[in-house]
Amino acid sequence: MMNNFLPFAIPDIGAEEIAAVVETMKSGWITTGPKTKEFEQTFAAFIGNNVEAIAVNSATSGLHLALEACGIGLNDEVIIPVLTFTATAEVIRYLGAHPVFVDCDLNTLNIDVEQIEQKITPRTKAIIPVHLAGLACDMEAILAIAKKHNLRVIEDAAHALPSKINNTLIGQHKSDVIVYSFYATKTITTGEGGMIVTNDAKIAKRCKTMRLHGIDRDAFDRYTSNKPAWQYDIVAPGYKYNLSDIASSIGIVQLSKVDLFHEQRSKMAAKYTRELANLSIVLPPQVKNSHTDTHAWHLYIIQLEDTVKLSRDQFIQQMSDNGIGTSVHFIPLHLMSYWKNQYNLTSAQFPQATKYFNRALSLPLYTKMTAADQDKVIGVIKKILT
Numbered sequence: 527m528m529n530n531f532l533p534f535a536i537p538d539i540g541a542e543e544i545a546a547v548v549e550t551m552k553s554g555w556i557t558t559g560p561k562t563k564e565f566e567q568t569f570a571a572f573i574g575n576n577v578e579a580i581a582v583n584s585a586t587s588g589l590h591l592a593l594e595a596c597g598i599g600l601n602d603e604v605i606i607p608v609l610t611f612t613a614t615a616e617v618i619r620y621l622g623a624h625p626v627f628v629d630c631d632l633n634t635l636n637i638d639v640e641q642i643e644q645k646i647t648p649r650t651k652a653i654i655p656v657h658l659a660g661l662a663c664d665m666e667a668i669l670a671i672a673k674k675h676n677l678r679v680i681e682d683a684a685h686a687l688p689s690k691i692n693n694t695l696i697g698q699h700k701s702d703v704i705v706y707s708f709y710a711t712k713t714i715t716t717g718e719g720g721m722i723v724t725n726d727a728k729i730a731k732r733c734k735t736m737r738l739h740g741i742d743r744d745a746f747d748r749y750t751s752n753k754p755a756w757q758y759d760i761v762a763p764g765y766k767y768n769l770s771d772i773a774s775s776i777g778i779v780q781l782s783k784v785d786l787f788h789e790q791r792s793k794m795a796a797k798y799t800r801e802l803a804n805l806s807i808v809l810p811p812q813v814k815n816s817h818t819d820t821h822a823w824h825l826y827i828i829q830l831e832d833t834v835k836l837s838r839d840q841f842i843q844q845m846s847d848n849g850i851g852t853s854v855h856f857i858p859l860h861l862m863s864y865w866k867n868q869y870n871l872t873s874a875q876f877p878q879a880t881k882y883f884n885r886a887l888s889l890p891l892y893t894k895m896t897a898a899d900q901d902k903v904i905g906v907i908k909k910i911l912t
């Protein structure tokens with residue numbers, strides 16, 4: 527029985543990634559070096575717009591460095607959606623600043639843009655939009671609010687490779703920083719890893735310095751430039767957030783497959799949308815305009831309609847009993863002990879995210895799934911709901 531269990535997610539690592547890792551392992555250089563430089567350059571070229579890309583060991587580190595480089599500090603406030611992973615919020619606390627939570631818009635599951643301005647105070651310094659599931663936020667509206675109130679914008683693009691809105695790839699908007707994740711389940715992976723993207727040379731320089739102990743030269747430069755390797759200065763108490771060449775060599779191959787992966791994900795999402803259309807479920811929000819917008823389809827999230835007698839938890843149990851792994855993205859942060867207690871958060875303050883959470887689950891959607899795997903998921907859902 528368990529042999530047939532379809533996991534919620536499996537990374538798509540091929541022979542090319544394995545060969546690339548072996549090559550790096552044999553090269554004599556396994557930490558940050560030529561492969562990381564190459565990964566950064568190919569990633570920057572993929573985003574375009576002459577951005578700089580800075581590889582880090584996770585999106586969480588990347589968001590931390592981005593906020594630090596933007597000067598976020600003690601008692602500042604940063605606006606974030608309540609419906610996100612805790613990483614979006616915790617990095618704000620690392621710097622002694624405070625997250626200010628905004629409810630989600632049920633039409634997109636992203637931050638409710640209409641509610642942002644009422645949360646702005648004299649202490650507000652930044653907004654972190656999250657492109658939930660890979661559906662891009664309304665960046666024009668968010669950037670207009672930020673400009674009006676002189677706020678920084680740091681995009682949590684952990685789900686958004688490759689997402690587009692108004693013909694503009696996420697990564698190309700005039701935000702201060704955009705941060706991607708290469709965690710095992712994301713649209714491309716390096717095992718663990720992340721990428722900071724920015725057009726601001728000062729932010730880029732600060733992130734590069736702070737990702738490696740506050741050293742004024744990066745590790746690779748130290749060992750390849752003409753200056754002696756032992757000669758470096760420390761300009762700040764930095765962090766240890768660099769990405770290894772082993773991880774970057776996986777990333778280079780994964781990035782070369784990003785369009786293929788995206789095509790496969792999009793086709794699978796379209797099949798779910800077709801096959802699940804007439805059941806008592808709310809299907810995931812789609813892009814507003816399919817000519818100008820692209821959904822990355824990191825996640826395929828459904829919500830059970832109120833007419834379904836089963837609770838969400840019972841539904842998940844039945845899926846599991848039928849050999850299918852599912853997940854929930856996310857338990858909104860106002861329901862997590864730390865955030866709830868620290869900021870006196872209640873469900874009444876976040877009615878949309880609360881309503882969503884009670885009925886939401888994510889279906890398996892990954893490139894290692896076969897057509898038969900997806901048919902099984904669809905068949906089990908139909909069996910449970912009809």
Ligand SMILES: *Cc1c(COP(=O)(O)O)cnc(C)c1O
Pocket residue numbers: 583584585586587610611613614656682684685706707708709719720
């Ligand atoms: C996965 C994720 C992160 C963190 O990514 P890591 O690379 O694991 O640090 C941040 N925000 C969101 C919305 C995520 O889903």
